[in-house]
Amino acid sequence: MPQHGLLPLRWSPLAAILAAATLLALILVNLMTLGGITSARPVMVHTRQSQDALARMRAALADAENAQRGFLLTGDRLFLEPVQRAEESLSAGFAEVVRTAAEDAVPQRRMSELERLASGKMEQIRSTIELYQGGQITAALALFRSRGSFGMDEVRRLIDELHAHEDRRLTDHILKTRRNLKLAIWIDVGAGLGLLALAAILIAIDRDIARRKVLEAALRESAQFQEQFVGVLGHDLRNPLGAISMATDLLLRLGPLPSQATVLGRIGSSAARMDRMVEELLDLTRARLAGGIPVDLKPGTNLALIAGAAVDELRVAHPQARVSVDAPREVNGEWDPDRMAQVVSNLVANAIQHGGRSEVEVHLRRANASAILEVHNGGPPIPLDLLPRIFEPFRRGAKTGARQAQGLGLGLFIAEQIVLAHGGKIRVRSTEAEGTYFTITLPSEARQQSFSRLELAGEPPARAV
Known part of the structure; x- marks a missing residue:
């Protein structure tokens, strides 16, 4: 068979490898995309929860400080309610931030410092209120004037740093997700090129198979023609062989010389053997074609x-x-x-x-x-x-x-x-x-x-x- 008949066998492994590689690339792209989407959601939720908790803590401290001023100026006990709510809000906020930052050492260190400063500020507010309620108004005002804004600037600085840390963390994750998506896009492009190459190989294989079918049909026709030719040839040879056999028998009956009889016997034997060969060729043709x-x-x-x-x-x-x-x-x-x-x-x-x-x-x-x-x-x-x-x-x-x-x-x-x-x-x-x-x-x-x-x-x- 011509060499191009073997092309499908040579191209088939490459086609299988390309198909497998393309399938793996598409699976990898889907996994990377799904992984990026899946991992982005917890980070965004974590960042939002942490920043919301920090904002509530900051607002609670500011409300407590304003309530302190109002109570010292008016003595109205309604200003004590924001202080109580601030203590509860700070406690819940600290717990929320600590929970969301359980695996991050940097926020935990700053939260410890923030908790220390916030606890000191709330202790100073409670002290001034207790002095004022005990009738020591002058001592309460003196304490407020000396330590009124104590720790608030540090608290604001720490909260801003924690906000910035969460923003950086979210930004880093977004950048990483973008890099993965870009890589996924390039893998997608490679998979597309692989599909084009696979299509080209399949087209080549299909053409080779079509050519081989045409060749096989031509070979079958050629073999059939040869067998028909052998059959026709064998059939046409029977007549001259029959004439040779009849002439040999006739000459042997006429009583030839011994030397002539030997030659005639050989001729008759050869003709008989040839006749058997012709019969075998005819049987071959019958078996193949009939x-x-x-x-x-x-x-x-x-x-x-x-x-x-x-x-x-x-x-x-x-x-x-x-x-x-x-x-x-x-x-x-x-x-x-x-x-x-x-x-x-x-x-x-x-x-x-x-x-x-x-x-x-x-x-x-x-x-x-x-x-x-x-x-x-x-x-x-x-x-x-x-x-x-x-x-x-x-x-x-x-x-x-x-x-x-x-x-x-x-x-x-x-x-x-x-x-x-x-x-x-x-x-x-x-x-x-x-x-x-x-x-x-x-x-x-x-x-x-x-x-x-x-x-x-x-x-x-x-x-x-």
């Missing part, structure tokens, strides 16, 4: 007679071979006699050719509603790398001794196709200790199949290795 090798099922076919006749023919053709047949008198079923004779002939001839001069054994028996045919030879085992592909067309066996395997390598393929057309199974096992066994299981009843192994899309053929 949906399988056609069979003519005939009830009452005796497989034992067929096997015996096929072996007898091979004994004549191979007088040096030792072939034995172990079969009952009758094994009847609904089979094609000619095609089954072809199966037996192909398997036994293959065993003779590759058996290394060992005896070839043909066993036939009945099992339930099936017939089992087994061909065994004790020669060298089939190589392990060849065993899974032994039934493929044009698969020739290994060289045995000084002789190279003859024929086109279609015998086992055709045998398997005929067995499949009968609805049967063919198996092979080959070891150094046992030799090679080809085992065929045929149903006795008609179970003709209209397909071949080459047409089974994704489903393995009914055979085992």
Whole structure:
């Protein structure tokens, strides 16, 4: 296959990595945005609560100081209520600020100082009021004049510093959130570029797949044309081969000289072998293009007679071979006699050719509603790398001794196709200790199949290795 046919395999990992990276980037952006929003809310609430508490404390101290002046000037006890409220407000304010600043050391130190100053100021206010109520008006006024504004400036300064600290804290968090959002924007841009690159890769993969489909269709058409050509060629070769065989037989009947008879015999033998090759090519074309090798099922076919006749023919053709047949008198079923004779002939001839001069054994028996045919030879085992592909067309066996395997390598393929057309199974096992066994299981009843192994899309053929 051309190199560009592998592009989808090469681009697919990159596409997967880009998709994963883009997804992670989008998840990270969402997490950063959500984290910024989530973390900003507590900081804003904390800052608002702290500053509100500080403002209430400052207002409470100012109200207490004004109430002190009013009480000293008028003696009206209504001015004592703001002082009482100021003490309660200061207590609640201190508790609120301390709670919100629990993890920050700077506000805690300033709050301690603020609490000290505020407590001193409230103590001075209570002292002047107590002196005034005790009738020591002159002492109360003297104390107010000497320490009237004592600590207020420091209190205001500390409250302003605490306000500024909270403002800085909020500003820092806002800046950090802005930086994260800017980073999220850049990550978003990167994710967008990743999506564009991913789209480009997917488009490239789609185009490569489309080109590969076109190429595969062209290859299928080319293979179909070649098979059709082989079929037409094989069919056209039968006529001249028939003429050569008839002329050879006629010349042999006329009583030629011995030397001429030898040459004519060789011509006739070569023509017969060529005719068998042509028949195999036609069977290959039928199997590939016609949906399988056609069979003519005939009830009452005796497989034992067929096997015996096929072996007898091979004994004549191979007088040096030792072939034995172990079969009952009758094994009847609904089979094609000619095609089954072809199966037996192909398997036994293959065993003779590759058996290394060992005896070839043909066993036939009945099992339930099936017939089992087994061909065994004790020669060298089939190589392990060849065993899974032994039934493929044009698969020739290994060289045995000084002789190279003859024929086109279609015998086992055709045998398997005929067995499949009968609805049967063919198996092979080959070891150094046992030799090679080809085992065929045929149903006795008609179970003709209209397909071949080459047409089974994704489903393995009914055979085992």
